[in-house]
Amino acid sequence: MTGHGVSPNLALNQLVDERRANGESIVHLGFGEARLPVFAPLAERLASGAGRNAYGPVAGGLDVRRAVAGYFERRRLPTDPGHIVVAPGSKPLLMALQLAVPGDVLLPRPCWNTYAPQARLAGKRVYGVPVPGACGGVPGPAALRETIRDARRSGGDPRVIVLTLPDNPTGTLAPPSLVREICDIAEEEDLLIVSDEIYRDVVHDPSTPFLSPAETAPLRTVVTSGLSKSLALGGWRIGVARFPGGPRGEQIRDTVVSIASEVWSTLAGPMQEVAAYAFSEPPELRGHLAACARLHGAVARAVHTIMVDAGATCRPPTGAFYVYPDFEPLRAQLGRHGVRDSLSFQRHLLDRFGIAVLAGHLLDDDEKALRFKAATSMLYGSTPEQQTLALGSDDPVRLPHVAAQLSRIREAFSSLG
Incomplete structure (x- = not known):
């Protein structure tokens, strides 16, 4: 605790x-709240979805999962709707991942104040790794290697690394070269990457290169996102996760869905209506x-x-x-x-x-x-x-x-x- x-x-x-x-x-x-009014078409979708009062599938309806899959495909990440889970915010998805995946957790230092408490609630040890001077959201590669070695020598079992792209709290985006270097270490050390990309659509300059770890390490990266930050819908609680393909990814996804079935059941139907519209990204x-x-x-x-x-x-x-x-x-x-x-x-x-x-x-x-x-x-x-x-x-x-x-x-x- x-x-x-x-x-x-x-x-x-x-x-x-x-x-x-x-x-x-x-x-x-x-x-960290995006203090802006609700975009009018989102409110219209919320109202039109009011009749969706049944529970529905735990992972989310096919319409919203298809929309989220399309969102990722437009970002160079071909995605099957079956690899998508929607939830009441990305925070419960991150918590479910900590419960679903064994092993201790590596975090950039500093980082969002929820990652470490969630890991400890799941009974894990947490290892903070200093971020590079140029950016936050990812650990420094040399320090990461050293931390992994030290953790294992002392009886730790680091198996999960959390990255934030762009970063909360530093407001920076790690460059593709650094993301690739971290992914290489994850491959060498057999780490699952959890890439929190809830700020992906809040990159200030649209020409800034963005590389998701899921592009470089597709079979070992879970991506989480949501609408709290980009569309100022924090109070509506809409989160999504994209799971990797292959047996390991499917096992993690199935375990998260099992946890969801006992904790939040499903994302509220009206919010799924909103999410299906938002992730389809009309002009x-x-x-x-x-x-x-x-x-x-x-x-x-x-x-x-x-x-x-x-x-x-x-x-x-x-x-x-x-x-x-x-x-x-x-x-x-x-x-x-x-x-x-x-x-x-x-x-x-x-x-x-x-x-x-x-x-x-x-x-x-x-x-x-x-x-x-x-x-x-x-x-x-x-x-x-x-x-x-x-x-x-x-x-x-x-x-x-x-x-x-x-x-x-x-x-x-x-x-x-």
Whole structure:
């Protein structure tokens, strides 16, 4: 077990809500929600699917599995609908995979705060591997080899590696050459790759090369995805998984379906109606996705500039909607305010400036480091009207309501010393 309490990002979101209810003004950068209105055709599909009130197949109806298979085929991954499972969010699919696949787990460090607790809930040991300097979401290859050797010497049994493309928390995308190198190690060491690609459609520049591990290591990669991030449907809970072919992939898929039958039964019928439409990617949806990616990129780059100007080192964001600055260069100045580690840094920013971030140690980073995750997708506006205006703007960072938030962030970080 991982101890008691709510997942830290959800706990922070609840804390912010409580403090705002008490009248505090807080800039919320601590929760990875794509804060945008529902795209109207998705709401129409939800309404039209209201009559789908039967349970249906555990893995999902054939219509939605065909749509998801087509989605992957358009991304150079020929897929049989029988290799698709849909679920109420990708999080339960990731948990089911931990239960279905034996062996300990290798994770990039830092990483999304749910991977390690899920593995431990499944009775596994977790081995964090530092990410390269250029990007997050994948472990450094040399460090990965060393970690595997050390784990086995100490009685561990690492058999699963989780990758995130693009990455939460660093907002970066590992290049194809690095993905291939990790896949080569997975082949040599007989590791199952779980590739979390829920941010795949939130790559800021559509010309950026994207290589899924499933292209390089097709028989040992499970891909998970969903609609929470790309289409801002976190509350609707729509997740998908693509399983590899061959006996091993079929066995993993069958075990996940067995677990699903005892845990969530099936994805709700109206949500399957939404998913069948969304994963078929009609032209109007593709245009909406492109607009979302442009917005996410513009605001993430603006926050990145603020952090670097304030003295942090920070990887330039290329995907998702996060930045992950390191304020080690300001350690002496911050120390005068009692900031010694990521927890005290998080508290300092919230209590002194009213800025909520997620401390790096909550993402399995070094607790002594002065790093945190900032979710830039929370800056698009407090109303659907403001968010829609940001989505349609050619220069969203200059909109008064977005610029005001950025200005407040800039003022806070420029006065850290």
